[in-house]
Amino acid sequence: MSQSLFADAMTRLDKALQHVSISPEAIERLRYPKASLSVSIPVRLDSGELKVFQGYRVRYDDTRGPTKGGIRYHPNVSLDEVQSLAFWMTFKCAAIGIPFGGAKGGIAVNPKALSRMELERLSRGYIDAIADFIGPDTDIPAPDVYTNATIMGWMMDQYSIISRRFSPAVVTGKPTAIGGSLGRETATAMGAYFVIRSLMTKHQKLPQVTTVAIQGFGNAGAVLAQLLYEAGYKVVAVSDSKGAIYNPQGLDIPSVRAYQQAHKGIEAVYCEESVCNLGDRQLLTNSELLTLDVDVLVPAALENQITLANAHEVKAKFIFEVANGPVNSAADLILQQNGVCVVPDILVNSGGVTVSYFEWLQNRSGLYWSLEDINQRLQEKMEAETSQIIDLAEELSLSLRTAAYVHALKRLAAAIEAKGTQQYFAQS
Incomplete structure (x- = not known):
């Protein structure tokens, strides 16, 4: 770019x-941004070799409360990316109405190339490096791309070792056995589902006649595909980093998820199998999935997937941004001119930070809620803020993205x- x-x-x-x-x-x-931190993380590999990884943490704004934001492990992580994600988190927390500011963190690494013990050493080393920069009242990390509950558990434990006290509220997205919240792993997808359902109902689009393509079959994308499938939507295409599968009659999403789960092994940190290995489906590239003639397109992978280069080819009527920043500003203009309704990331994927807020509250109080209670609170919050943003867009004749930012x-x-x-x- x-x-x-x-x-x-x-x-x-x-x-x-x-x-x-x-x-x-x-x-x-x-x-x-209020503060930015770059750190070097030396890790002793299983081979005995020492390798140094570059890590980052940015606290963008804490005017409304302690900062909140995920940690991603990806080869392309950079300070520019982390700063941008922290900016989006600031607006996301404000848009959804929770008392947090925005932050983000990341390590430039291909986590799939590391053993589980190397991954643990990296995660604990990252917390060693940023421990003075985070805290339950200062900055609370959470999972993001290629991080999960296990990794968050290591990080919470390392912070507790450093601070010499059990500190569950320093990190959210942890295993429930050590203070994690029920519903956290599915929260991003569940929140997105409530937003999609609200918009589709408003536009009188019945699930049975609504086709959906989802780019990204990680935690958020896979769970959202399942929720939409169970609600009667026709999910015709899904993809992961290796490519996409497509069936115009609709995919059997439970079978796709079962295949992916069965081939990763019960103890694996990451799935090593691709949805592309499923037979009897048409294989596509990720780029081709973005241009399918569907009603709803869900980018649920990484940022900058729809740009000036391919925005003219998008045929979907609605785009729901489950990923952070999947549509850049140049593409926004083209999509708006072509009548595509883009529902922004700072609303669509805010279910994750909302339930992270619930987890933080539970950690602070020592009182833990039922899954039913959490999902009910999440639904009320997502539907209320979606309604306000829709009303603001109509009142001021704005796109939903601009209305969400306003x-x-x-x-x-x-x-x-x-x-x-x-x-x-x-x-x-």
Whole structure:
């Protein structure tokens, strides 16, 4: 790309600012991350070799509360990416109305090339390096791309060792046996499902006649595919990093998930099998999946999947961003001109951080909720905020993305301005 991911992310802020009146000081604060940390993590490999990995953590804004955001393990992790994701998390927490600011972290690594013991040493080493930067009242990490409950458990345990006290609230997305919340692993998909159902109901699209393609068959994408399948939607295509499978009559999603689970081994950290190995389906590339003639397209993999290069080829009527930043700003303009309704990531995938908030509350209080209670609270929150953003979009004639940013900006600006601005202090 000619510009950085962060510069592209900032264009969404600039567009939203045209539709809301807030103080210049609030705008200035939101253009810069509060703190950024780059660390080196030396890891002794099983072979005896020492290898150093580069890690990052960014706290973008904590005006509304301690910062919150996932940790991803991926070869392409960079400070620019982590800063952009922290920016999006800031707006996501504000849009969904939970009292957190935004943060993000990551390590530049191919986790599938590491053994389980190497992965544990890397995870604990990362916490050793950033322990002074995080904390239950400061910054609370969570899972993201290629991290999971096991890894979060290692991180929580390492922080507890360093702080010399059991600290479950420092990390969310942990195993339930050590303070994790019921419903956390399915929260992103469940939240996305509630948003999709709300929008499809509003547009009078019945599940039985609504076709769906999902790019990304990881935790969020696979669970969402299952939820949509069970609700009667026709999921015609899914993909993972190796490619896609497509059946215009609809895929048997339970069979696809069962195949993937059966081939990864009961103790594996990552699945090593591809959905592409399933027979009797048409094989596609990930790029081809994005241009299928379907009603609903769900990018649930990585950022920058729909760009200036392929936006004209998108045929879906609705795009629900389960991944962070899968549609860049240049593509947004093309999709809007072509009548495609893009429902933004800061709303669609906010179920994960919402249930992370529930987990944090449970850790702090020592009182734990039932799965039914958690899902009910999540549904109420997702549907209420979706309704407000839809109403704002209609009231101001905005896209849903811009409406979501305006919705978040109002809350962020109110918190910043509550601490005093030039206008307040200049009064005699």
